[in-house]
Structure formats: structure tokens, C-alpha cells
Amino acid sequence: xxxxxxxxxxxxxxxxxxxxxxxxxxxxxxxxxxxxxxxxxxxxxxxxxxxxxxxxxxxxxxxxxxxxxxxxxxxxxxxxxxxxxxxxxxxxxxxxxxxxxxxxxxxxxxxxxxxxxxxxxxxxxxxxxxxxxxxxxxxxxxxxxxxxxxxxxxxxxxxxxxxxxxxxxxxxxxxxxxxxxxxxxxxxxxxxx
Numbered sequence: 001x002x003x004x005x006x007x008x009x010x011x012x013x014x015x016x017x018x019x020x021x022x023x024x025x026x027x028x029x030x031x032x033x034x035x036x037x038x039x040x041x042x043x044x045x046x047x048x049x050x051x052x053x054x055x056x057x058x059x060x061x062x063x064x065x066x067x068x069x070x071x072x073x074x075x076x077x078x079x080x081x082x083x084x085x086x087x088x089x090x091x092x093x094x095x096x097x098x099x100x101x102x103x104x105x106x107x108x109x110x111x112x113x114x115x116x117x118x119x120x121x122x123x124x125x126x127x128x129x130x131x132x133x134x135x136x137x138x139x140x141x142x143x144x145x146x147x148x149x150x151x152x153x154x155x156x157x158x159x160x161x162x163x164x165x166x167x168x169x170x171x172x173x174x175x176x177x178x179x180x181x182x183x184x185x186x187x188x189x190x191x192x193x
Contacts, residue, residue: 002051002122003100004044005092007080008037008108012063017109023187034065036184037108041073046115051122052100056080056092086155089143097148104144106133109184113141117178124176130168133178134161141183149173 009016016033017024024032037055044053054076057066061079070077082088089105097103102125106113117133124131125146133142138160145152153159154167168175182189 001100003096003103004047004051004053004118005096005103005105006037006040006044006053006055006075006108007089007092007105008055008057009033010057010060010063010066011037012065014057014059017184019185020187020190023190032184033108036111038069039111040106040108040113041069041075043113043115044118045073047118052076054078054096056088058088084155086153086159089159090151090153090155093143093145093152094148094150097145102144102146104131104142106142107183110135110141110181111184112181117181118142120178124178127174128176129173131176131178132161132164134180135183136180137183137185137189138162139183140164141181142178 011030011033017029020029056078058080061077066077080088080092082091092105093103102122104118104121121131121133121142121144125144129146130152131144132140135141140161143152154163157163165175184190
């Protein structure tokens with residue numbers, strides 16, 4: 001079984017897309033977060049039965065809209081655990097990779113992330129220790145591991161593709177890369193196609 005994990009803030013209670021707050025109202029940021037999350041769920045729901053999907057939400061999973069999504073798309077719903085995004089991502093990867101041979105973690109704000117790219121990541125994990133999907137802004141939209149890893153991401157440094165690659169190579173792990181995609185973080189991300 002392959003573990004596919006989606007990270008998102010709760011659209012209603014997590015104050016999503018804070019870097020867009022000077023450009024979009026809170027209601028607009030809630031709308032775009034819900035839209036992107038639904039979009040990625042539509043895409044990953046097409047994956048085969050060997051993929052177990054879990055939606056990890058911050059700060060909590062109590063909103064009825066999340067439970068409506070869970071009923072519709074049949075995924076597991078869990079609360080992100082940790083005091084920082086880096087810690088929460090490492091906790092997810094560590095927990096899921098202790099139970100599965102292949103574990104993938106993706107963001108929910110990548111409009112062009114498709115089923116085929118996720119299948120490419122799964123395939124890469126057959127030959128590499130770790131797969132990374134870099135984002136065009138220097139971060140990453142996907143990280144996958146093919147067995148148990150702890151502290152895959154170095155939380156003492158900024159979360160970006162360069163620090164991630166350096167941390168992985170320092171552990172003598174092999175890396176496979178996916179093509180770079182755009183995530184939605186800033187007003188420019190919304191305006192540039």
C-alpha cells in the first residue's frame with residue numbers, strides 16, 4: 001500500500017493563504033483554498049486502490065465542510081501534529097513511512113499537480129530513496145520516501161529545495177526529481193500563467 005498525504009490549512013479555521021491577505025479578502029482566500037483542495041482531491045481520487053489517501057489539516061479537523069469532503073472522496077482525515085510546518089511534515093513522513101513502503105506528501109496549492117505526476121513519483125520511488133517535486137519559487141510541492149525516514153527535512157534551516165537536497169545527500173540517500181510546478185503563495189502566482 002502506498003501512502004499519499006495531502007497537507008492543507010483548514011479553509012475555514014486555519015487562516016489560509018496569509019501571504020495573499022493584502023490582495024484577497026479572507027472569504028476569497030477561503031474560497032481559493034477550498035477550490036484548490038477540491039481540485040487536488042478530484043485528481044488523486046483517480047489513483048488506484050493501492051494508494052491510501054490521507055488529508056492532514058492544520059490547525060484542526062472539526063469543521064463540517066472537511067467531513068463532507070471526507071464522505072465524498074473517502075480519504076482518511078488527520079490533524080497535523082507539530083509546532084512548525086517543518087516539524088508537522090517530518091512527523092507525517094515518519095509516521096506514514098513506518099507503516100508503508102512508499103510515502104508521498106504533497107501540498108494542496110499546486111493547480112497543475114496531476115495524477116500522472118503522482119504516478120511518476122511512485123515510479124521514481126522504485127529506484128530512488130527520495131523523490132522531490134520542486135516548485136518554481138524555490139520550494140517543493142512533493143516529497144516522497146520509499147521506506148522509514150526520520151527528519152527528512154532539516155528544521156534548523158529554511159524549508160526550500162536547496163536545503164532539502166543538501167540534507168538528503170548528506171544522509172547518502174538517492175534523489176529523483178519531478179518537473180518543477182508553480183504553487184500559489186503570492187499575488188504574482190495568481191496572475192502569471
